[in-house]
Each structure stands twice: as structure tokens, then as C-alpha cells.
Amino acid sequence: MSTRRVIVVGAGNAALCAALAARERGAEVLVLERADKTRRGGNTAFTAGAMRVAYNGVDDLRELMPDLTDDDAANTDFGSYTTENFLDDLARVTEYRTDPDLAGILVDQSYPTLSWMKDQGVKFMPIYGRQAFKVDGRFKFWGGLTVEVNGGGPGLVEYLTKAADREGIKIEYGARVVSLIHGDEGITGVTVSQDGVTRNEEADAVILASGGFQANTEWRTRYLGPSWDLAKVRGTMFNTGDGHKMALDIGASPTGNWSGCHAVGWERNAPEFGDLAVGDGFQKHSYPFGILVNAHGQRFVDEGADFRNYTYAKYGRRILEQPNQFAWQIFDQKVTHLLRDEYRIREVTKVTAPTLEALAGKLEGVDPDGFLAELQAYNAAVDTNTEFNPNVKDGRSTSGLPVNKTNWANTLDEGPFEAYQVTCGITFTFGGLRINKDAQVLDTDMNPMPGLYAAGELVGGIFYFNYPGGSGLTNGSVFGRIAGYHSADTARSPR
Structure with a gap:
């Protein structure tokens, strides 16, 4: 044989x-x-x-x-x-x-x-x-x-x-x-x-x-939809759908979520494709302990909906949907010690300020008045009677907001404050x-x-x-x- x-x-x-x-x-x-x-x-x-x-x-x-x-x-x-x-x-x-x-x-x-x-x-x-x-x-x-x-x-x-x-x-x-x-x-x-x-x-x-096929700009736009040509590619430049095409060309059956993908919050100024020297360090996954705001200064997701393991792969899409395809992650000193190692790399778009008013003027692309109004409403809505616990879904939430945060909600009031600018990074389709x-x-x-x-x-x-x-x-x-x-x-x- x-x-x-x-x-x-x-x-x-x-x-x-x-x-x-x-x-x-x-x-x-x-x-x-x-x-x-x-x-x-x-x-x-x-x-x-x-x-x-x-x-x-x-x-x-x-x-x-x-x-x-x-x-x-x-x-x-x-x-x-x-x-x-x-x-x-x-x-x-x-x-x-x-x-x-x-x-x-x-x-x-x-x-x-x-x-x-x-x-x-x-x-x-x-x-x-x-x-x-x-x-x-x-x-x-x-x-x-x-x-x-x-x-x-x-x-x-x-x-x-x-x-x-x-x-x-x-x-x-x-x-x-x-x-x-x-x-x-x-x-x-x-x-x-x-x-x-x-x-x-x-x-x-x-x-x-x-x-x-995430590294194929034309296919991303064709299958995922408008604006996906503007996403950063987290990984290799070589994943352009070759395997899909050659199999479909001879009659293979397509299936699954062709309009869906794994996409995360990613360094705003990262290169078009992944950089092996940085690896996944461009990701920014400690958002459950802070808030995300868009160009209007407004929150647009429930940062504490679940452990980040269960939300990070879909929140890149939400960031891409925002004006100019970016957001800022905001943290205060109560939680900065919890930030993951990727927040400490050299290749990061970061601003710090002693007060929220000073921070508002440093958030590139963000309406400062809208940001300060959002923070005032957010801080007033936090349930400070429930204990903060990063290891469990602690139920420490906000109430009465257009988008409530359901876990790990802390007031943002202890400076200096840190903010990190992110965009959408697509991982795979x-x-x-x-x-x-x-x-x-x-x-x-x-x-x-x-x-x-x-x-x-x-x-x-x-x-x-x-x-x-x-x-x-x-x-x-x-x-x-x-x-x-x-x-x-x-x-x-x-x-």
C-alpha cells in the first residue's frame, strides 16, 4: 500500500x-x-x-x-x-x-x-x-x-x-x-x-x-458592510480569502455569519496590518473598569455588560459605527492599577490630566462640553452602595442613563485621569x-x-x-x- x-x-x-x-x-x-x-x-x-x-x-x-x-x-x-x-x-x-x-x-x-x-x-x-x-x-x-x-x-x-x-x-x-x-x-x-x-x-x-478574509479590503466591504474598509487589521496581511475563493469556485457550500467578524478596540494609530514586534499589544481590553466615549463625548456601550472575554470581540464593531470610527477609554486612579500590560507599551495614544475639565480639552476629536455633561450625568448615576469587585459581575451599576453600565461602575472623580484612543481592529471573519x-x-x-x-x-x-x-x-x-x-x-x- x-x-x-x-x-x-x-x-x-x-x-x-x-x-x-x-x-x-x-x-x-x-x-x-x-x-x-x-x-x-x-x-x-x-x-x-x-x-x-x-x-x-x-x-x-x-x-x-x-x-x-x-x-x-x-x-x-x-x-x-x-x-x-x-x-x-x-x-x-x-x-x-x-x-x-x-x-x-x-x-x-x-x-x-x-x-x-x-x-x-x-x-x-x-x-x-x-x-x-x-x-x-x-x-x-x-x-x-x-x-x-x-x-x-x-x-x-x-x-x-x-x-x-x-x-x-x-x-x-x-x-x-x-x-x-x-x-x-x-x-x-x-x-x-x-x-x-x-x-x-x-x-x-x-x-x-x-x-x-479580514485582510481583503474589498471583501470586508462587500460582506461586512460600509466602513469596514476603514478598520485596522489586527493580524497577518496574507489572510485575504484565498481558501474561501478556491473552494467556492468549485462548488463548496458557504455558511455562517458572513456579515460578522471578531473585532476589538484597537490602538487608533496602529498600522494597517498587524506588527509582529507589538503583537496583540495594540488591543485595549480593560474598558469594563472605565467608560468609552465617542466624538460627541457620549457613552455608547455598556462597558460592564459582562466579563471582557464575552464582549471584546463585538465591541470593535460598535466603535467602528461611531463618528470618525474612534472612541476614548477613560479611567481614574481607583482602577488604573487594574489596567492590563498593553496600556503600558510605547505605541499608545494616551493623554492624562489632573481634572476632568483639563482632560476634556485633551481628547482629540471630542466635544469637550458634551464630554463634561456626560461625565456629570454618569457620576451621579453610579450606585456607590454596592461594593466594587473586579473578579465577579458585581452588580455595581448605574441607573437612569440612556446606556446604563451594569457592572463595575465607579465614579470617575479621582485624578489624575488617563484616556486612551481606540478604533476598530478586525481579528478574523x-x-x-x-x-x-x-x-x-x-x-x-x-x-x-x-x-x-x-x-x-x-x-x-x-x-x-x-x-x-x-x-x-x-x-x-x-x-x-x-x-x-x-x-x-x-x-x-x-x-
Whole structure:
């Protein structure tokens, strides 16, 4: 029996998990990456490396993180995050539109997949810096997000690439796949352009893991709508929808939230595409402890609607809808110690002032009178009788405002005040290809397309409107692994 050949398009998290899984089942694997080696890794390289995973307690976490010491375990309340919790969060934030079968697989396979990744050499650690606060001398995690990759997204790319090298998987850089080769037997290979030369590569199966279409300005405007051409791209410039197009061109079924995306509050003066030197440092995610105002000086979202894990991916859209596509985040001294590390980087648009009146004159693009009137109304509306607690949804709210804040509402009255200007940063798009439980791409008649698989951001049907923080990488790993296994196993039998 001859060795079967699997081609993986892309070299990020989903792609490399697919490649490793296919190799584990005995396939010869070729990875084709559009970027050059210095810009490899797709969007994965730009993430902080958080991975949402279901676990029953600290013992499960210690299996994933064997370096976790007894002191760490004793001094930390990790709680639990069951499959029921994960599924409930996924369903709730997607407004119950997530595909139940794919969502169930994502949740159920989250822990086994991370355990498998650990065996591949990926090192995990607790997210102390971003997901835990100290309460009565112990760290307490919140929001169901506990695990991150050591070294963040770049670390994940490095671990998986090393594993691929170790397993004899060939990775070619600067190799842009431009089309799928197909016939009556299904997919039989790809056409690739590399160094100005176009060639065909034969394969028994092709796995598309080439990301979303967020770096394609024309597609963003076509599918997401007006003003999306003005959004910043948080990650790689290479995710332009190549995988979507080549599959749709031969009859693949589109599905999911094509007008939706993951978009966050992002440094106003960040470059057009992500900067690997800064990574995700341009994000500004401590807004639940302050307020956001637009050019009129008015608040426009409930900053405390939920833990930031469950709101940050949809609030970028709300910022883009504001006049001139920006907002300012405002904090006072009661909460500045809670601000995440990204607020302390050099590449930040920040102003400070001893009084609100002085701050009003420094907020570029903002009506100062409107801002001061808004702050006066906001401060008067805060329920100061309820205790502030950043670890739980504390119910410390406002009342009587056009947009009330439902948790973590503090008066803004202790200077000096700090303000940070943000715009919309798009992470990835939600619309994509339709797959079944084996990660096979389906055609418009809902039949599997022989030899074609997909994983990661170009799969549709899982995320709608929003997503629970950390579930994007887990999604890519889970379905990448499934695609790798099934493509190698199925290829052993004649189609």
C-alpha cells in the first residue's frame, strides 16, 4: 500500500495541527505557506495564545501544565470550567446560532486536543497576567479562561513548527496556493505559485487552513458592510480569502455569519496590518473598569455588560459605527492599577490630566462640553452602595442613563485621569465553508467533497456576532486535528 499524500494550505495553528495529525496516521504531508518564513504563522503569530478548554478542576490543569507547582496550586483558585459551562457560553454569546454539532465537538474535544498538543511539545501555562486578580491573598481566575501557550501566539507557531520538522513534515514558504485541482474523483491536488513559477502538486487530500478574509479590503466591504474598509487589521496581511475563493469556485457550500467578524478596540494609530514586534499589544481590553466615549463625548456601550472575554470581540464593531470610527477609554486612579500590560507599551495614544475639565480639552476629536455633561450625568448615576469587585459581575451599576453600565461602575472623580484612543481592529471573519463532523468540506448539495477538508478561521457556522475569548485557537486545533486524522485515514481507501 503506497503512502498517501496530504497537502495543508497555511502554516498557522489549525494548519500545523492538521499536518501533525495526518503525519501521525502515516501520511506524507506537505505544508504550503503563502508568507515568507519571517512572517509565517498566519493570525496565530499575532495572538496572545489564550486557549479556552473545558476542565473539571486543578488536577486536569496540572496534566496540561506539569510545571505548575504545589505552591501555585495552593495559592490559586482555578475553579472548574465544565463542558456544560463552555457550551453554554458558546451558545449564549453567539445568540444560539452556533451549529450544535460542531459546537459540541469543539467543546468535547477541547481538553483531549490540548493534551495531544502538549504531547507534541506545546507548553501551556496559567494566564495569571490577564485573567486573574488577587483576592484575600489568592489568585482567582474569572471568565472561564485559564490556559495560554508559553510564549503566546509566536510561541505556539514555534512549538508546532518544531514538531512538524521533527516528524519530517515539509513546509514550503512563499508558496501561494491559487486553485484546487479536481475532477470526478474529487480533489487531486493544488496549483501553487512560488518564486514566479506556477506548478501543480498532486495529493490524495487537501486541507484548507488559510484563515479568514479580514485582510481583503474589498471583501470586508462587500460582506461586512460600509466602513469596514476603514478598520485596522489586527493580524497577518496574507489572510485575504484565498481558501474561501478556491473552494467556492468549485462548488463548496458557504455558511455562517458572513456579515460578522471578531473585532476589538484597537490602538487608533496602529498600522494597517498587524506588527509582529507589538503583537496583540495594540488591543485595549480593560474598558469594563472605565467608560468609552465617542466624538460627541457620549457613552455608547455598556462597558460592564459582562466579563471582557464575552464582549471584546463585538465591541470593535460598535466603535467602528461611531463618528470618525474612534472612541476614548477613560479611567481614574481607583482602577488604573487594574489596567492590563498593553496600556503600558510605547505605541499608545494616551493623554492624562489632573481634572476632568483639563482632560476634556485633551481628547482629540471630542466635544469637550458634551464630554463634561456626560461625565456629570454618569457620576451621579453610579450606585456607590454596592461594593466594587473586579473578579465577579458585581452588580455595581448605574441607573437612569440612556446606556446604563451594569457592572463595575465607579465614579470617575479621582485624578489624575488617563484616556486612551481606540478604533476598530478586525481579528478574523466568521463566514466560511461548511464542514461536517469529520471536517470534510460540503458542496452546495450538502455532500462531502472527496479529498477536501477545512479547519480554523475559514470554517463557518461556529461563531456568530461574537465568541468566547480563547475559543478561536482551540477551534483551529480541534478541527485541524480532526481534518488531519480523517484525511489520512480516508485516503487509505479508494474513493
